[in-house]
Amino acid sequence: MEYILIIISAIFVNNILLSQFMGICPFLGVSNKLSTAVGMSGAVCFVITLATLVTYLFQYYVLVPLHIEFMQTIAFILIIAALVQMVEIVLKKVSPTLYQALGIFLPLITTNCAVLGVALMVVTNEFSYGGEPHMLNLVESIVFAFATSLGFGLAMILFAGLREQIALNKVPKPFQGIPIALVTASILAMAFMGFSGLV
Amino acid sequence: MGKIQLITKGFVKENPTFSLLLGMCPTLATTTSAINGMSMGLATVFVLVLSNMAISATAPYIPDKVRIPAYIVIIAAFVTILQLVMQAFTPDIYETLGLFIPLIVVNCIVLGRAEAFANKNSVVDSACDGIGIGIGFTFALTLLGLVREILGSGSAFGYKFITGDGILVFVLAPGAFMALAYLIVLFKKVTAKKGE
Numbered sequence: 001m002e003y004i005l006i007i008i009s010a011i012f013v014n015n016i017l018l019s020q021f022m023g024i025c026p027f028l029g030v031s032n033k034l035s036t037a038v039g040m041s042g043a044v045c046f047v048i049t050l051a052t053l054v055t056y057l058f059q060y061y062v063l064v065p066l067h068i069e070f071m072q073t074i075a076f077i078l079i080i081a082a083l084v085q086m087v088e089i090v091l092k093k094v095s096p097t098l099y100q101a102l103g104i105f106l107p108l109i110t111t112n113c114a115v116l117g118v119a120l121m122v123v124t125n126e127f128s129y130g131g132e133p134h135m136l137n138l139v140e141s142i143v144f145a146f147a148t149s150l151g152f153g154l155a156m157i158l159f160a161g162l163r164e165q166i167a168l169n170k171v172p173k174p175f176q177g178i179p180i181a182l183v184t185a186s187i188l189a190m191a192f193m194g195f196s197g198l199v
Numbered sequence: 200m201g202k203i204q205l206i207t208k209g210f211v212k213e214n215p216t217f218s219l220l221l222g223m224c225p226t227l228a229t230t231t232s233a234i235n236g237m238s239m240g241l242a243t244v245f246v247l248v249l250s251n252m253a254i255s256a257t258a259p260y261i262p263d264k265v266r267i268p269a270y271i272v273i274i275a276a277f278v279t280i281l282q283l284v285m286q287a288f289t290p291d292i293y294e295t296l297g298l299f300i301p302l303i304v305v306n307c308i309v310l311g312r313a314e315a316f317a318n319k320n321s322v323v324d325s326a327c328d329g330i331g332i333g334i335g336f337t338f339a340l341t342l343l344g345l346v347r348e349i350l351g352s353g354s355a356f357g358y359k360f361i362t363g364d365g366i367l368v369f370v371l372a373p374g375a376f377m378a379l380a381y382l383i384v385l386f387k388k389v390t391a392k393k394g395e
């Protein structure tokens with residue numbers, strides 16, 4: 001039951017893009033075309049889940065026993081950067097087709113704040129899903145990370161679809177480009193507000 | 200370019216938020232009020248100036264191939280210092296801004312300035328550039344925070360001037376996108392007029 005609550009909360013209620021504002025750069029940057037949005041979402045999904053697993057283990061088996069929790073930020077960003085490099089190398093060797101699809105997005109992900117954001121969230125915040133607030137355990141963290149990245153993908157793909165439609169219409173000159181995209185995002189965020197109170 | 204110009208260019212011509220559209224995550228997330236926006240801006244100025252200076256001083260010794268990871272480590276070190284300082288002296292603001300303090304590490308403005316300016320200019324120039332861009336960012340965040348605060352809760356910098364509530368949606372997520380969209384449009388209009 002708790003897993004279902006985590007999933008619904010992370011995808012709809014606390015959507016990482018539309019209510020937490022993490023990862024806005026790719027959200028605005030690569031959402032012109034539906035196909036690139038799908039590619040980016042796939043890559044983000046992969047990296048967020050993997051990065052959360054590794055940083056979670058690093059936090060509880062290295063940083064906490066050594067009492068150097070203040071090194072969290074530096075350690076996590078290095079882990080993420082190294083991980084992204086490794087994923088790139090492994091994918092190139094193991095699955096060239098997947099690498100073709102995700103390749104160009106992977107380097108961009110290092111500086112996507114959603115990845116660092118989720119990794120930090122699971123080790124610093126307490127969550128309560130109908131019960132006592134508590135720190136997430138390993139399985140819950142991974143479910144949370146995966147669901148959050150699904151939420152990222154959902155918002156991203158919806159948004160890209162909308163932007164493809166807007167591109168066909170006549171937009172007043174000062175609104176062209178980013179401003180109209182922001183107005184669209186605003187309306188999309190309002191729609192997602194309808195989910196608040198669900199969990 | 201003179202030192203004064205380095206500082207003033209961040210306001211309009213190279214304003215990181217309104218004209219370059221960098222660092223959107225903290226811009227949208229922390230501007231629920233003018234004070235919050237300003238604190239986030241000033242926190243970024245701290246990291247931006249110090250990391251710009253450190254990167255400009257060490258750039259000649261860093262091999263070109265590993266420069267991005269090296270810059271990220273330098274930036275992360277200053278962010279950690281900032282986190283500890285804020286926890287000690289301004290715990291309330293630290294609490295409000297929350298995750299977005301450590302997330303300064305991945306703010307594209309900081310890394311962007313390191314790559315575009317600091318690694319090929321002198322330490323003093325890089326510091327001026329950091330101050331300029333940082334002030335532009337702070338200005339944008341404060342303005343956006345002020346607009347959202349006035350509309351959303353009927354107050355400015357914490358002083359309430361209407362009774363009752365404002366238009367609550369401006370404090371929430373959709374209002375952030377909407378207010379920023381209109382501010383960018385306004386900014387484009389004003390700068391286009393100046394250009395003629």
